[in-house]
Amino acid sequence: MTLKDKSVLLFDLDGTLVDSVPDLALAVNQTLQQLERDTFDEATIRNWVGNGALCLISRALSASKNIDNTLPEALVTKALSLFLSFYQDCVCVDSALYSGVKETLTALKERGYRLAIITNKPETFIEPILQGLALTNLFELQLGGDSLPERKPHPLPLFTACQQLKVSTEQCVMIGDSKNDILAAKAANIDSIGLSYGYNYDEDLAVHQPNYLFDNFNELLTVLDGVGELA
Ligand SMILES: O=C(O)COP(=O)(O)O
Numbered sequence: 292m293t294l295k296d297k298s299v300l301l302f303d304l305d306g307t308l309v310d311s312v313p314d315l316a317l318a319v320n321q322t323l324q325q326l327e328r329d330t331f332d333e334a335t336i337r338n339w340v341g342n343g344a345l346c347l348i349s350r351a352l353s354a355s356k357n358i359d360n361t362l363p364e365a366l367v368t369k370a371l372s373l374f375l376s377f378y379q380d381c382v383c384v385d386s387a388l389y390s391g392v393k394e395t396l397t398a399l400k401e402r403g404y405r406l407a408i409i410t411n412k413p414e415t416f417i418e419p420i421l422q423g424l425a426l427t428n429l430f431e432l433q434l435g436g437d438s439l440p441e442r443k444p445h446p447l448p449l450f451t452a453c454q455q456l457k458v459s460t461e462q463c464v465m466i467g468d469s470k471n472d473i474l475a476a477k478a479a480n481i482d483s484i485g486l487s488y489g490y491n492y493d494e495d496l497a498v499h500q501p502n503y504l505f506d507n508f509n510e511l512l513t514v515l516d517g518v519g520e521l522a
């Protein structure tokens with residue numbers, strides 16, 4: 292099966308289109324500082340990204356030396372609210388598109404593919420990032436980690452995208468950098484393409500067997516041109 296048989300491309304955002312860790316790390320550390328906790332380097336924080344803001348901040352608090360084993364709910368709630376407000380102020384300062392993303396998305400759109408975003412990031416941050424990186428008007432649908440009762444690796448966001456775009460699962464491909472993307476795709480019986488350069492908790496994405504695994508975003512065009520076959 293080539294990408295030619297597909298009409299809808301479902302893209303993950305963080306670690307796939309955008310290297311957002313510099314700004315996420317800044318907001319995490321500002322939060323920890325405010326709470327008088329240890330801060331962390333970007334490489335460490337990178338491995339906590341992938342399951343949405345609540346998980347990110349819970350992982351940061353748990354890793355902090357000066358905290359008890361259990362996380363008091365009130366502390367997590369306070370930290371989350373601080374994080375969301377710090378991140379609001381730096382959502383697209385040092386975040387950057389990965390190489391080839393803009394050209395490839397534009398080429399895909401021009402060839403008639405319908406594009407959507409399915410991220411675990413809170414919905415409120417999607418539009419500012421897309422605007423900051425001049426990626427507006429490309430995506431027909433944008434679902435965040437808090438848009439629905441479930442987020443990736445649950446298949447609900449993918450099923451919802453199919454429903455809202457009025458297409459079948461066979462017409463879609465999920466493209467992402469993390470096991471959450473590949474597992475959600477498999478659970479929805481949707482083909483998947485993994486990208487090796489993003490954030491996957493320092494694990495090899497190949498373990499989760501996406502139909503394709505690319506090192507560069509513009510390799511999507513190779514499949515589109517029918518050079519490659521989806522396994
Ligand atoms: O921000 C996150 O936790 C992950 O976001 P993603 O689903 O776009 O990779």
Ligand SMILES: [Mg+2]
Nearest residue numbers: 303305306468
């Ligand atoms: Mg991702």
